[in-house]
Amino acid sequence: MINTLESLANEILLNILSNLTWSEMIESFWSINKRFNSLVCSIFSINYGRNKSGIIISETDLSLNKYQSILFKIIFFYLISGWIFQENLIRFINLKSLILTRCYLSEILINNLSLLVQYQLDELILTIDEDSFKMFYYEYESGKNARDQVQKLTVMCQEFIRQLFSSKCQLTSLQLDISQDNSLFQIHDCFSSSFFHIYSNEIDNQLVTNCMSLRRLHIHVIHGYFIEHIIEHVPPLETLSVIIRDSLASPLLYQIKFKTFPPTVVNWYDKIPKLKCFTLKSNIFRDSELVYLKWILNNVNHVEKLKLRLDINLTYQEDSMKRDCLVDANFINEYCMPDISRNFIVFNFYILFKCELLSDNNIQTIENSFKIHRFFIDDHWIKVKCFFDPIMSYQHISSTGMIKPKFFDSIINYSNIFDWQHVKSLKVDLCPSIDLFLKQFDILFPHITSIQFNMGHEKFVHGSEYSMFLQSSLDVLQWKLTNIHLQYITKLDFGSRFCRSSEYKHKSIDQNIIRAEILAYLISMPIQLIYLRIEHFEWLLHIVQYASNKLRKNALNSVRYAEFCLPSCHNGSNESTRVGKNLVSFLGNYTPYLQTLRIWRPDDFPWTSIRPEFRTECRRQILTDRWLKSLTTFQSIAEHVSIFEYDLSQLIQQLKQFTFLDIYGRIDRQKIEPYRSMIQRHFPNSRVDIQITRFCLWF
Structure with a gap:
């Protein structure tokens, strides 16, 4: 049946829609039918062609919850694919630039991107983030069928990377971040001979031709050797910017003793003759990498602009x-x-060099060396500045001005100094000097919004040493930092091992009390804490149990995102398997406005245990093993479906603004469909994605 509105001509409807805000248009008209979907897409194309503004949601009265609900309609990938494509026909004819910085690597995504780069896009910014690689690693470990699917996606992803540097790509600008690549995906090997040998029956064996349109390439990789393959296929390249995550050369070079580096290509000028600007940011740990660096620079000696950012240790x-x-x-x-x-024409460098103490005379001698060196005198590059950081024992030397942030001696990600003005997160150790760090934080680090505190794991301290480490940190916090209020920090991260196998090991009551007081002080400091990652949920319970008087009132009220590890509901002591029963009550009381929750589990998705209590300590493992064997029975699956339904219902009842639940766990394949059916029956307006190793639910 066609209503009055649908009887109007498209021209009239376009005029009506163009007077609505994006939130009103998407919320009211998207997904009514194919005609209205097409009209919404037309509005996008018209606006993009007119002012390049894209999608803008700027209403000041739009709540975060409503904003998220609107965006979920358009940014969840399967809907994006439906929005941009219809039977492989591109809808947005004016779409020339696409940015994907957090994407789930799916078959449909890779196929659609392949079409876009071949026929439409001029610019692509693509980051394959760590979560995507982790997800596929967990799926790969879950069974043969999953391994086959992951291997298929691996080949597709590698083929797509190869396509970006072939004649099947019309991009003029590409920013590609594959720095989170792992041993499973091996994207860095997609140009190697071993890749063709292993996947010879699965890939297109046609010769990889050149991409004749690419002018600007910014790439973030793990090792520098990947660049050697790329420059074989991009002859029009004018700007090349490379960031190396780990080290400049492959680890295999560490064992090689050489004085000259054998080239894999004849000369880069023969391959990329139009290159004008070359930028390299890398770590260097061996003299072999210095030799490799020299070889690279000799290959780009025809450029006009050279920019180096090196951390040498x-x-x-x-x-x-x-x-x-x-x-x-x-x-x-x-x-x-x-x-x-x-x-x-331009030589721009900033180098960090790990060294012993530099005196003022040493610094003066270093700066003067540029004023007497013939090359630097001839090109007027003599205004080089040197600085020594006594806290981190680093020499700084720069041709463009010195960066002198006031660090303290427990900042972990020190090399981020190169991008200091853009850095949003810091990793730090708890230590006696942390009071000076936090007291001046808002003044020294107004651009930092996130702090990750190392809670002792990376120090490899145990027992009494760990207690002393915590106690020394508490002494500082207790006496010096009770009145600190961090204005710009919205995210706190405690711990570094967020994974299924993360196990809470420090059971000492004294340690629990000290840690709880430390966490209470630190959590109380941000004026508005939005994101909270804490390695173990038990740590939050300890704050309530041992340090509630140290926690600022309503300190957790503003939290919208929480992430932590929960112990197994099947294995372990009776006490540990029952920890999950406190989850919903804690969240309801302390984080009532929570919208997103990510949980790491070693096994099943429900957090309320139905395992019987085994009171005989010596026979507990025997009884547990016997009970575990019963988990695949029809009765056991039905019981777990029922308790999971109860858990989810309680969560929604307590958290009125909740929108997304993300659980990393591990279940038997037989439970996937029963869980899915339960969600469809009891939460019909939700969207669910259930795999053996992950459960995602959008409300």
Whole structure:
């Protein structure tokens, strides 16, 4: 039946829709039928072609919950694919630029991106994030069928990366981040001969031709050797920016003793003759990598602009001459510049070098070395500045100005200094000097919104040493930091092992009390805490049990995202298997406005245990093993479906603004359909994705 509105002509409807806000249009008209979907897409194309504004939601009265509900209609990937494609026909004819920074690697995504880069897009920004790789790793471990599917996606992903540098790509600009690649996906090997040998029956064996449109490439990889393959296929390239996550050279080079680096291509000028600007950011840990760096720079000696950001640490180098040297004009000329620079106009470098104490005389000598070196004098590059950081024992040397943030001695991700103004997160150790750090935090670090505290795992301390570590941290917090209020911090992260196998091991009551008080003080500091990641849910319970008087009133009220690990409901002591029963009551009392919850479980998705209590300590494991064997029976599955339904119902009842539940666990395949059917019956307006190793539910 066609209503009055649908009887109007498309031209009239377009005029009506164009006067609505994006939130009103999407919320009211998207998914009514194919005609209205097409009209909404037309509005997007018209607006994009007119002012390049894309989708803008700017209503000041739009609540976060409503904003999320609207966005979920358009940004969840399967809907994006439906929005942009209809039977492989691209709907948005004016779409030229696409940004995907957090995406689930699915078959439909890869196929659609393949079409876009071949026929429509000019610019693509693609980040394959860590969560995607983790998800596929867990799926791979869950069974043969899952392994076959992951292997298929692996081949598709590698083929797509190859396509980006072939004639089947019309991009002019590409930003690609594959720095989270792992041993399962092996994207970095997609150009290697071993890849063709292993997957010779599954991939398109046609010769990878050149991409004749790509002008600008910004790529973030694990090791530098991947770049050698890429430059074979992008002859029009004018700008190349490379960020190396781990080390410049492959680990295999660490065992190789050489003085010259054998090239894998004849000369980069023959491959990318139009290259004008080359940027490299990398860590260097071995002298072999310095040799490799020199070889790369000699291959790009035809560029006009060279920019280097290097973090050099030769502490473990056998050659004491290199280990104990300093970075001056001679060092840079020998290792950080091409032997012959034909077209140099701009040479921009900032280098961190791990070293011993530098005196003022040493610093002056280093700066003067550029004023007497012939190359730097001839090109007027003599205004080089040097600085020594006594806390981190690093020499800073720069041609563009010095960055002197006031660090303290327990910042972990120190190398982020290169992008200091863009850094949003810091990793720090708890230590006696943390009071100076946090007291000045808002003044020194107004751009930082997230702090990750190492709670002791990375220090490898145990027993009494761990208690002393916690106690020393508490002494500082208790006496010096009770009145600290962090204005810009919205995310706190406690711990570093968020995974299924993360197990709470420190059972000492004294340790639990001290840790609870530390957490209470730190959680109370942000004025508005939005994101909270805490390694073990038990730590939150300990705050309530032992340190509630130290926790600022309503400190957790503003939390919208929470993430932690929950112990098994099947294995362990009676006490640990019952921890999950406190989950909903805690969240309802302390985080009533929570919207997203991520839980890490070693086994099943329900957090309320139905395992009987085994009171005989010596026979508990025997009884547990016997009970575990019964979990695949029809009765047991029905009981778990029932308790999971109860858990979810209680969660929704307590948290009125809740929108997304994400559980990493592990279940038997027989439970997938019973769980799915339960969700469809009792939560008909929700969307669910259930796998052996993950449960996602959107309300």
